[in-house]
Structure formats: C-alpha cells, structure tokens
Amino acid sequence: MADIRLEGIAHSYDGGKTYAVRPITMTWEDGKAYALLGPSGCGKTTLLNIASGLLKPSEGRIFIDGKDVTDLPTDQRNIAQVFQFPVLYDTMTVRKNLEFPLKNRKLSREEITKRVTEISALLGIDDKLDIKPSKLRSDLQQIVSLGRGLVRSDVAAILFDEPLTVIDQNFKWTLRNRLKRLQLSTGATVVYVTHDQTEALTFADEVLVMDQGNLVQVGTSEKLFLEPEHEFVGYFIGSPGMNFFEVEASSSVLSLNGEQIGSANKPGLDGTLRLGVRPEFLVPGAKGDIEFNVERIEDRGVYKLVHLTKAGFQLIAKVDENYSATVGGLAHFTFAPDRAFVFDGNKKVIATVSPMSKARN
C-alpha cells in the first residue's frame, strides 16, 4: 500500500505540439480511491498509463512510496491492473486464474486458498471456481478479471481502466458495491478511469475531473456538485447540467436584461460576466424576483423540469412535482445564495453570487 506522487507529470504524443495531459502535480494518498473522470480524449487514460508504467511521461516524475519509478516498467512497480475487457488464461479454470498472481509471488498454499476463497466470495463467483472462463458470460469473465486484479494483498495500488464497460446495466451497481467493499477491506490505493459520472462519484473518495488534458477540479462528489470550480464541472457533473448565461456587472452588482439580480462576493467586477446556476438551485420565487418566460414544463414523475427563457438565454429549473405555471406565461425564479457562480475567461470560478430581489429590498 502506498502513496503515488505525480510531480509535473505531462504528456505530449507529438513532441510538444499538443498535450494529451498538461502538467499535474498531486499525491494519490495511501488507501484512498480516486476516479479519473472526463469525456473521451480528455487525457484520463494517458494519465493512467503513465501511472501504470505503460507510458513514459514526456515531462515530470512519478514516485511510488517516495521511490522514483518514472523509468521503471509496469512489472517493477508492484501494481495490479484491470482493463476494460477480460484478460484471462483460457486454458486454466477460474480458480487457477485467480491463484496465478499469488503463485508468482510464492505465497504458501494455505494463504493462496484463503485469499482466493475470500475474493471469489466477495465477487460472488465462488460457485464458478472450477469452470473455464470461456464457459462464462462475458460479464462474469470480467468479474473474474477483476478478481485477478484484486487478489494480491501486497500491491502498492490497483489501477482500473473502465472495468465495468461490459457489465450489464442492472448488475453494475451490485458490482460497484462489491468493488467498494473490496477496496475498503484491502485498504488498497485505487485509481479508476471512467467516463461515467455515476461510477466515478459512487466509487471514489476524490474525483479528478479532466477536460482536454487539463485537470480542472479535484474533489468529493458533494464538492463537485455544490461548489464547482470550473465551467466544465458545472456542465459535466449533474443531469441536466448547469445553466450558463451572461450578465452585466457594475461594481459587482449583476444585471440581467437591465434588472439587478444579484451581487457577487468579490469586489470590483465590471462588464459582461458569465454566470452559472445548476437547475436544482434555480428555485421558484415571488414577484420581484427574476421574471422568465415559461417555454415548456417536463413532468418527470417525481420532479419537473421547467424550461425558461430570458433575454435570449435558455435555462432549466428542476422543481418539485407540485409546481405549476402556465406554459407561454411568466414565472418568477430566484437562485440559492452562493449557488450561482461567476466564471472568468479561462472558465474558472472567480466569485459566487447571492440574489437580490426587488420585493425583499
């Protein structure tokens, strides 16, 4: 079990013209689970491959438990890997496949049996041990593959590359649960790559959100939802994603279409600013709050999505199922204090906003 430290890690596949991963310095702490989350092409797999040793970074150094492993190949890094698709020996039974990584480590017979029994019970494959993998459904094969990655208790870290891709939707959460239990019971440092936000947020203690090679935010799921630090996090985390629109600022008082709507918590903001509010925090208000046109109301059963327009901007509010308004009419909305964010030209949050209501002033 170990810390993994990245120091200025960056990678370019074309000799520095473009960067797949821009410089990252951070420590993945011993025993914690991290998810690398982002759309395809964001650099998450490149970063994982650098950690595993499949790829040598074009810049920076990587340390496992204080030891510089940048130039070491995968097999000298003491890590386990699980890939997107099952990687198994088909001439061996499931049991032999699970025993294999342990035999290589020269463990005693008793220890091997104990470990294989534990892991197979946790993954729910204890009744499949004497079958050859090819006889199993592809999702069960992948579970065996997960077992192989997890069976050793002496690894520095376990790296997962979208391991649940081939697993049936209805079984995914069960497996997430088992993986989480395994991670907690082994205390392994885990790094998990996925483009699925649910998987990342469910599994990880901390999520690293990546976009176009940039690490845009590291945080817990609560933090990414409540306090995004970057436009991309607002957009990518949450469904529907964050609403964005432009306001005019004068000494940090913000106006939309000439109406004052809020004040930013940072002084001296002027000119056109980009604002973001999540649909959950755009809440029904009263006369004096911001007036919107109601374009459409979607009833989703337990909640409603109200599509609003104002000054050419389209916004969505997520409201409870008892909300009603006339489609084509007007409705008042406000936003939760400090849940509206001002972004700068680099898409980074520079201030939060609290609402101003004419009715309440």
Added chain:
Amino acid sequence: MPKLVLENVRYTQDSEEFIYDFSAEFNSGINLLIGPTTAGKTTLMRLIAGLMTPTSGSITLDGADLKKVPVRDRSVAFVYQQFINYPSLSVFQNIASPLLATKKKPSKQEIKARVEEVAELLGLTPFLKRKPSELSGGQQQRVAIARALSRKADIVLLDEPLANLDYKLREQLRSELQSIFSNDSSIVIYSTAEPSEALDFATDSFVINEGALLQSGKALSIYQKPVSIAAAVAMSDPPINLLNSKIEGGNAYFGKTSFKFERAGTAGSAKEVILGIQPGKIVLEKPAHSSVSFSCQVILAELTGSSTFVHVTIDSGEQLVIEIEGSKSFDLDEKLTAYFDPDDLYGFDSETSTAVFFPIGGGRNG
C-alpha cells in the same frame, strides 16, 4: 396525417414466439417503444421495415398493406444503435446517399439543398467534407440520423440511437431530436430501454415486454398508472421498489413494519399484495405529515451528481432504492430510518402482477 397500423402482428421462428399478437397505431411525430433488452423492440422494427415478414397479422400505412410493397420501395429509414456510415464517403455523400437510391432521383441542386438543410439541422455543416472516421462518436451518430432524415421517409425507425453515446451527448441529441421531429410529418418510432428517455420525450409510448404490448399512452400516465409490475418497472428508473406485503383489516404489513392502510379494493379478507413505491418517494428525514417509518441498512450509495441512489436492505431481506437529491455519502452498512407516505403506494396482485391500486394524486411528499 399518416398513420401506421399494426394488427395482431405475430412473429414466430422455430416455434419460438418473438412478437405476440401486437396491435398498435403509430401517428406522425415521435412514438416511443420502451422495454428492456430482448423485449422485442428491434424485431418489431425489422417487421415494420420489411426486413422480416410477420407470421400473421397485418401492417398498413394509411390503409395500404406494407407486405405488398417491396422493401426497396418502402419509404422507411432505419438508424441502429451501432451507427453505420459509409467510411469511404464524405459526410456530404453519406447524407446524400439515400437520395440517390430513390426511384425518381432528384437533381444535383435538389440534393445539395436537402443535404445542406439536414446538415444544418443536425449541426454538421462544418463537417460536410470530412470522412466519418474524422468525427467524434456523437457526430458520427448525427450523420447516421441525417441519412435517415435526408429523404423524408414516411417512417423513420430509430433503434436505441443514443445508447452508445455518453450521457451528456445523449441529453443534447435527445432535445435536438425532439425539435427536429416536432415539425415533421414522418412517423418516427424510437426505441429505448431507458424510462428517463420516455419521460423526457413525453410522447405516445408503447411498453413492450416479451414480445407483447403491455400498455400504451403518454409516458407519464403509464408511470402514474401502470397496468402491471412489468409496465411499472419499464417506466421507472431506478426501477420502482416492490415489497411483499399483506393487507388485512385496514392494516398493511411488510417485513416487521405495519401501518394503517385502506384503499378501495383492499377491504375484506386478508390479501397478499405487492406494494410499489418509487425511489424518489422514500425520504430519510421525518416528514411533517403522517408517514410510515422503517429501518434499513445501506448496501451502497450511488452518486450520480445531482442525485444519490441509496440501496438498502430491510428486515425481511428485501432490497430497496431510495433516491435523494444532491450528492450525499453514506457508509456501507450504515443504519437508517426511512419514511414514506402511504398515499404514494402502488399495489399489485401478488399472483397476477396486475395493478390493484395507484398512488393518490397530489401526494404530499413532493
């Protein structure tokens, strides 16, 4: 307005029933075919497209029997889950290809105008000269959809067209598709396994399971009044929670919990009922109004960003999902007390799985 009518359509192969006595009417605009994997959605679409022939029953378009129209003369466009484009052709040529295959081939100018119109609609204008392989997955699927649109087919079949795309792209394309087809006279049949898509489209929906039509109507009304457990499950995500229970003498029992419960149709002698409650209707903070409480233990909390799905077990060993807003973490095996309003309960006959009662409108738990 064109109308596609299926009457008692049946499809069997090697004495296995794939489509069972399917009757439905599809009108112009988006019609949603919803059901789990292997429900028969693709088979039904292939029958409509003429790629397979029904064993019995009829398929008519505006009264004309489709069986008598050769496949290549049918005005049908088909988009598959796995997007298929011609790799060697440019995006422009891909979109134009169905126009070249029609009987009376349009002029060069007409083709250009139509391709540009469709490309504009789908945001593909900047990519017309590129090859599909030079596009992202979402853009490639848009090209496949553009191909389906270009010849203005009477029937457009979209078989889980967004299933292979990441969820942000799905969100975006879903709303684009709605606006594209809202002004179109085509009959669009859109299949999905995801209830959220059905509720999103809010259009005529047809719940299919094991080759049979279970229920049709607006997605929301099926959600509110499903005829059976299968229809309720198909229309809720996460699936509706089901609890084995007994209703007797004005009380309902599940696990070790009992509560006062009276609904039309539940009076009289003891009745085994499967109670249903939507995950979003169970709360973890004691509500102000009267409610039923029960204890449970966390198996796992799934965080989606804007909501958290807490999977729990109750004393009977049954598993439930509780959906709460926002991102909240729970410890594995954490003990919780959960609450629901009995007005929000659905009831299903424990033998036939058909609905016995529905939530009482305007439940206070909203």
